[in-house]
Amino acid sequence: MSGVYIHIPFCKQLCHYCAFHKSISLQAMDEMLDCLKMELKIRKDYLQDKTISTIYFGGGTPSVYPVKQIESLIETISKYWNIEADAEITIEANPDDLQPNYLKNLAASPINRLSVGIQSFHDEDLILMNRRHTGREAFDAILRAQDYGFDNISVDQIYGVPGLTMEKWQQNLQQVFDLNIQHISSYHLMYDPNTIFTRKLEEGQLQELDEEESFDQFKYLLEKARENGFIHYEISNFCKEGYISRHNSSYWLQQPYLGIGPSAHSYNLNEREWNIANNHKYMRAIQEHQIFSEKEALSFSDRFNDFVLTTLRTYWGMNLEKVRQSFGEEIYRHCSTKAKKYLQSEHLRQEGDAIILTDKGVFVSNDIMSDFFWINEEKEDAKTTI
Ligand SMILES: C[S@@+](CC[C@H](N)C(=O)[O-])C[C@H]1O[C@@H](n2cnc3c(N)ncnc32)[C@H](O)[C@@H]1O
Ligand code: SF4
Structure with missing residues (x-):
């Protein structure tokens, strides 16, 4: 089972909170499309598996391209890999x-x-964020997508935003539930470096929402999502049964x-690469049949820390028996000791061999995950099989 991610690095307007890579200069869109196809060709042997189960167009804003051009990328993928008949093919789209x-x-x-x-x-939030659409337009866009037959729709929402009161957040969530969609990604606002929000925060033009208020919004989200039939399967992600x-x-x-x-x-x-x-630099390199990238061979600690980061964030949790098999007795003992502490404090719960974050644990997940990390240079050369 392998996936291909294609990053579309263009947006029509910059949102003030967003640090994802993108450009608002759209002149190079055609040239970029050719380069994305060339990169697919150059890297056709990167994945051992020749069958692709999922394709994800992310960004940036993939919906800046006409559908025909996005389809031409899928056709290029199908030249080099077999795309499964029931492959999940997602596009991120802006409502407008x-x-x-x-x-x-x-x-x-x-x-x-x-x-x-x-x-x-709420339009005042959207204006603060510098979004291109109103709340009504976003609501109507989802209804329209459903009319055109889309039955696997996810929406992104942000909470913990300055000015987002509990009442407004409750209304936001209710509107999402009313839309009867299959998946929700709900992110706590992050003040990423090099964003207008961070600059405004530093200059005192924006006031961070109180942490307790953000926490209440998160708690409300968990409670209401469950009441409305959603499974909380990853820190920020919720789905109806069958729509992970x-x-x-x-x-x-x-x-x-492959990205x-x-x-x-x-x-x-x-x-990792x-x-x-x-x-500009990406396209120049591709046009010379080069990939301008950095690579990092994964050490023993990297592999284990990645394992912690990727497993503990999900509702499958971290399987301690898998830890023993893949990383050995010493790491297993390290995890068991940490787990005991967090099981007692009810930040974790145990199901069979797996330890899983509780609601209390999810809110401080970053602290818990870094406490599990393994930092030991002597182990760097050890081999692991995951
Ligand atoms: C890569 S963006 C692309 C989505 C698409 N371009 C759009 O804006 O509709 C994916 C999502 O990340 C979330 N996001 C981006 N920056 C964020 C931040 N600083 N804090 C929280 N969520 C953020 C937003 O919810 C956004 O919809
Ligand atoms: S949130 Fe989406 S539209 Fe806004 S800048 Fe980021 S990628 Fe572009």
């Missing part, structure tokens, strides 16, 4: 791009999953994936 004609073409394409950035239904994001789950289940495009990451079990986050 989901106009009737665009949706009609999408519905006729192999794309079978939509991930739509809603963020909030297969593509993102493959990252968490440590399956290999195409500027800033995209790849993983083949032994190495990430392409340069610069459109």
Whole structure:
């Protein structure tokens, strides 16, 4: 089971919180499309597995491209790999791009999953974030997508945003539940470096929402999502039964994936690799049949720490027997000691051999995961089989 991620590094407007790699200069879109196809060709042997189960167009904003051009990328993938008949093919789309004609073409394409950035239904939040759409437009875009037959729709929302009161957050969630969609990604606002939000925060023009208020919003989200039939399967992700994001789950289940495009990451079990986050430099290299990327061979500690990061964030949790088999007795003992502490404090619960974050644990998941990390240089050369 392998996946291909294609990063579309363009947006029509910059959202003030977002640090994902993108450019708002759209002149190079055609040249970029050719380069993405060339990279697929150059890296056709990266994945051992010749069958692709999931394709994910992320960004940036993939919906800046006409559907025909996105389809031409799928055709290129099919030249070098077998795409499974029931492959999950997702496109991230901005609500204002989901106009009737665009949706009609999408519905006729192999794309079978939509991930739509809603963020909030309140116009004052959307203005603060510098989004291109109103709340009403976002709501209508989802209804329209459903009319065109999309039955696997995910929406992105952000909480913990300055000015987002509990009442507004409750309304946002209720609107999402009313839409009867299959998947929700709900992110706590992060103040990433090099964003306008972070600059405004530093200059005192923006006030961070109180941590307790953010925590209450998160607790409310967990409670209401469950009441409305959603499974909380990863820190920020919720789905109806049968609608887990297969593509993102493959990252968490440590399956290999190929990332195409500027800033995209790849993983083949032994190495992590990430392409340069610069459109111009990326394209120049590809045009000379080179990949401008950095690689990192994974040491023993990297592998184990990756294992912690990817497994503990999910509802499958971290399997201690798998830890013993893959990383040996010493690491197993290290994990058992840490687990005992967090089981007692009810940040973790145990199910068979797996330890799983509780709701209390999810909110401080970063602290717990880093406490499990293994930092031991002597172990660097040891071999692991995951
Ligand atoms: C890669 S973006 C692409 C989505 C698409 N371009 C859109 O904006 O509709 C995926 C999602 O990440 C989330 N996101 C981006 N920056 C964030 C931040 N600083 N804090 C929390 N969530 C963020 C947003 O919810 C966004 O929809
Ligand atoms: S949130 Fe989406 S549209 Fe906004 S800047 Fe980030 S990638 Fe672009």
